[in-house]
Amino acid sequence: TEVVLPAMKSDLLELVLSCFDGTLKDYKMEFNEGYFVDVVLVSGGYPAEYKKGFHICGIKDDNELLFHAGTKKIDFQVVSSGGRVLNVVAHxxxxxxxxxxxxxxxxxxxxxxxFYRKDIGRRKF
Incomplete structure (x- = not known):
């Protein structure tokens, strides 16, 4: 999902509506040019035991492709609240x-x- 949505040039609402009105077979899906990569930042120990409540530094309001997963806001600060914390997407x-x-x-x-994997997208298929 994290790489599919930014890759979509087509309108997501139009796609969903075509599912409901029976016109999906005629829907022409369009995608943006290029490649998208998603690297997930996780809490150490994930998927087993991990700690929560750590302040997350570096989040900006500049329309970057950043999907929050295990985060919450406490006293005006974003902190970790789950194992999969942030999805960093690049184009x-x-x-x-x-x-x-x-x-x-x-x-x-x-x-x-x-923690994050350092091999995402590196293995060619």
Whole structure:
């Protein structure tokens, strides 16, 4: 979902409505050019035991492709509240470009016990 929604050029509401009105078979789905990559920032220990309540540094209001998963706001601060904390999504003209942008953006974020995989998108299929 985190890479499909930004990749969609088509209107999501129109797609859903075509499901309800029986015109899905005629719906022409369009996608944006390029590649999208999603790297999930998790709490250390996830999917087993992990701690919550860590302040998350680096979140900005600049329309970046950042999906909150296990977060909540306490006293005007965003803190971790689950195992899968943030999804960092990046777009690039090539797969390598999208991968590099995602990992560069991860450097902006920090919370205690933060962990993420370093191989996302690296294995070619």
């Amino acid at each position: 690039g003209n090539t797969l390598d470009d999208a991968i590099n942008k995602a990992y560069e953006r991860i450097n902006d974020f920090y919370f205690e016990d933060m």
